[in-house]
Amino acid sequence: MKLRKLAQFLAWSGSALFSLVLSALLLGLIAYLWLNQQLSHYGISQWQLSLAELSSRQLVIKKLSLTINSATGPTTDNNNNQNEQSVFLQDILSLELPAFLPDQISVNELRINGSRVSDVFIHDSVQASLDLTRQQQNFNLQITTPHPTDTHLQVNRESQNWQVTFTRGGIRLNGQLNAGNGNIQATLDYPLNTEQLAVYLPIDTDALSFKQLHCSAEISGKLVAKAPLTKPWQAVESFSGVLTVDNSLQIKHQSRFNQTGLHSQLLLQPFNWQRHSKLAELLRTLYPQLVIQQGQVEADLTLDYAWTSGDWHIDDARVKLTQADWVYDTWSATQHDATAHFSATTTHLSVQHLQQKLGSLQQGFVIGPLQANMALELPLAEQDNWQLDLQQHTIEAFGGTIEVPNQTYRFNRDFDLPLVFERLSLGELLRQYPSDNVAINGKVSGTLPLAWRNNQLTLKNGYLNALAPGGHVAVDSSALTSMAGENPSLRTLAAVLENFTYRTLSSEINYDDNGKLNLQLQLNGFNPDVEQGRPVEFNLTLQEDLPALIKGLQLTNSVNEIVRERIQENLNR
Incomplete structure (x- = not known):
């Protein structure tokens, strides 16, 4: 009788143990398949982990290694009706951990490798730490790279609110995002080195008394959660803000991205030129013959930039110059007021209307005051084909006046x-x-x-x-x-x-x-x-x-x- 009961107990316990092991294996398999699918969806092609602690309430991963190359996942492009692989922004913003995972998850040592890493951090591999809370859907990620880049990235999530801090050298970005309404706020501090400017502008850095310009930006906008990360310009519905250069020159903008490029409306706030010694030095290295001694400048324009071709064009542009004194070569002018309405492309500048007044203009003899209204057509690569249409003018000189014909002047004729x-x-x-x-x-x-x-x-x-x-x-x-x-x-x-x-x-x-x-x-x-x-x-x-x-x-x-x-x-x- 006892042997029979013992046999029945062993059979029952073995069956229960087998069921428990089988359930654990199935649960582990489901977790593995879910994790593998999620990681693959975000472009993680390889992963390895080493557990330190596992319970129903807490999961501690001692080491986790991820290799990120390209994102995968089925989507449909409505523009060309072709299937492509992409990860949507909403996939990240609305990511929630499944209920079968513990409430607290920590990764003590997270190593991230792959081509996508070097795109952002320069290094092919970075180390990080990660903490997650399943019920509150909180998230904290910290990434740091070693010298020489000294890059640090911290991402925090509390429910619908995301906060990002990114630093590299003197560059610092702080951003806040509400995933519920898509509102985003960000500030950027960026020390622009003169060596970086010299890549794009023909300046002599050795002739400058400074080595960098301090730039900062304040940005607010709205994100589109359905945008694929492979097309980041689709993630921004619109954004606006203020760019500050040299702690005083300010440019306001209203911008939006589309599939072909960037569209911005820019407003240069009025500024006094004599207060910007660094900008004056830059101008001297770019155009040694031109020296602006004083004056106030303001401008507004609409800029469109194409991603693929790099072409740009400016429309509805206005520049206003007030009380400027300047020297060009051996010409000098005082009390120069001018307002110009123009458009421009990479190859052509068209000034539809230029109205200006000068207190005096001097090259040997001094004449003035002068007033003139004109239009200009300037092919940038063909200076011989420049054209000036003089519409109206008055010139005072030597106690009398000078008149020239109001007509079109083509300098190649x-x-x-x-x-x-x-x-x-x-x-x-x-x-x-x-x-x-x-x-x-x-x-x-x-x-x-x-x-x-x-x-x-x-x-x-x-x-x-x-x-x-x-x-x-x-x-x-x-x-x-x-x-x-x-x-x-x-x-x-x-x-x-x-x-x-x-x-x-x-x-x-x-x-x-x-x-x-x-x-x-x-x-x-x-x-x-x-x-x-x-x-x-x-x-x-x-x-x-x-x-x-x-x-x-x-x-x-x-x-x-x-x-x-x-x-x-x-x-x-």
Whole structure:
């Protein structure tokens, strides 16, 4: 009887033990199959683990090794009706641990390998730690890489709220995401090294007094949970924020991604140029001939960028310049106000409307104020095909005005450019062409018919005539008197020029392609102190090397030290 009961007990316990082992094996197999399917779905092709503790409440994994290459999983692309393999963002954001797993899961040493790792962390392998809570669906992942990148990534999840912190060197990203409504907030600090800029811009880093620009960004937006991770641009419905450069220059933007590229509306906040010494240094290395000494700049535009081709285009762009002083080569300008509306591509700049006003413009002689409205068509690779459409202008100079035709100028073609002078002051002209021995007053008008031929300006048969009632000339003729000796004609000429009143003044002006200016001058008038005011007619011929004259005037008249230094450097070569 006892033996029978013992046999029955052993049979029952063996059956129960077998059922328990079989159930455990089945449960383990189900967990293995589930885990293998999930890991494969996220591109994890290989995995190994070493358990430290396992109970109904806690699972501690001593070591876990994962190899991540490419993501798999069936989806359908509605655009081309072709099946492709992809992981959706919602798969990660809504990931929940199954009920058969313990409530607490920890991975003490997590090693992640594969090509996807090097895309983000540079290293082919990184170490991490991981803690999960099944019931609250909490999640904490920390990844750190060794020197030289010193990268750290921390991801926390509490129910629907995700928080990401990423640091590498001086780069720091903080982001928060609500998986329920898709709202995202992020801040980025990024020290931009000048060596990195030199990859894209022709700058001389050795000439800069600084080695980096501090950049930061604040971003807010909305994520689309159904976007596949293989197409990250589909994950963002729209986003906006502020980019700050050098702690002061700010650019606001409203942006969105699509399948072909990026679409952004950008707004450059008004900023004073003289407060940005680093940007001024960058400009000097890019365009050594251009120096902006002061001024305020603001801009807004719409930018589209194509992912595959790298092409971009700018539309509805506006740039406003206020109270700017600048130097370009040996030209200098003051109080420059300008507003430009333009569009641009990688090959063409089109300025639909440019309205500008300058207090003064100087290259030897100073003219101004100036106002002009124009349009420009500028093929970036074909400067000979640039085109300017002058629509309206006013130019004040030497106490009078200068007019040029309002017309279209194509610089790869010959054209005529008649300059019409009205009521120019000879006294103001002589003030800018200083002479200690001559004083003159009166006003002149006339026309200089300039011609653009073979990429050079020439002038033939220009003229300037005095306006009634004429004017007055006073010449210190002591040098001429000493030269005259006993010559009566020269002594009379010297005496007449000391106090000469002219009734008419006429001139003919020619300028050839060698830079020679020829001036034929005729004056009719009298000196009331000589021979009882007998009428006198003067005929003078003057020749000047105009480029040399302008350089001399720039050295003499320039109020801009940069221009003076550049002219002196050219003369010393």
